[in-house]
Amino acid sequence: MGLWFRLSRKLHPDITLGMTPGEEDLKEMPSQARSVRETQKDHYERAIERRRSLLIERGADTDRIRKDPHLKRLRAKLRRTAKRIGALQALEKQKEELALRKQKKLEAKTDEKPEGSAEEGKKEPKKKKKKEEA
Numbered sequence: 001m002g003l004w005f006r007l008s009r010k011l012h013p014d015i016t017l018g019m020t021p022g023e024e025d026l027k028e029m030p031s032q033a034r035s036v037r038e039t040q041k042d043h044y045e046r047a048i049e050r051r052r053s054l055l056i057e058r059g060a061d062t063d064r065i066r067k068d069p070h071l072k073r074l075r076a077k078l079r080r081t082a083k084r085i086g087a088l089q090a091l092e093k094q095k096e097e098l099a100l101r102k103q104k105k106l107e108a109k110t111d112e113k114p115e116g117s118a119e120e121g122k123k124e125p126k127k128k129k130k131k132e133e134a
Contacts, residue, residue, distance in 0.1 A: 034088045037081055044078040 031037065048071060055065050065071065 032088070034085065034092070037085045037088065041078065041081045041085065044074055044081060048074045048078065 051068070051071050051074065052065060055068060055071075060068075
């Protein structure tokens with residue numbers, strides 16, 4: 001948004017972007033929470049449907065609807081959000097696999113070692129040599 005909008009927003013806080021008060025917070029949150037991204041995705045899908053129905057009401061043909069800059073912007077935001085949700089799903093899957101591997105590794109260690117071998121495995125700390133100054 002331009003400088004004019006930010007300045008006018010300070011002077012006139014009633015100016016909105018055509019969003020409801022709850023939706024205004026969803027504008028551009030760079031959140032890592034999947035639930036927030038899902039909410040953003042739903043918001044953009046509803047906005048696309050509202051814009052498309054508005055254009056149909058005005059009698060726009062399919063070619064003009066496809067080229068509408070507002071729809072292009074909303075679809076781009078929807079694609080970005082969907083891509084981010086996919087990345088978050090991949091991260092969640094990776095974390096689950098890592099936790100499973102750690103658990104299996106821990107179980108394997110406990111199965112291999114008898115209870116008395118824990119004391120045998122300890123090493124004595126090395127003594128540090130003092131340098132003599134001549």
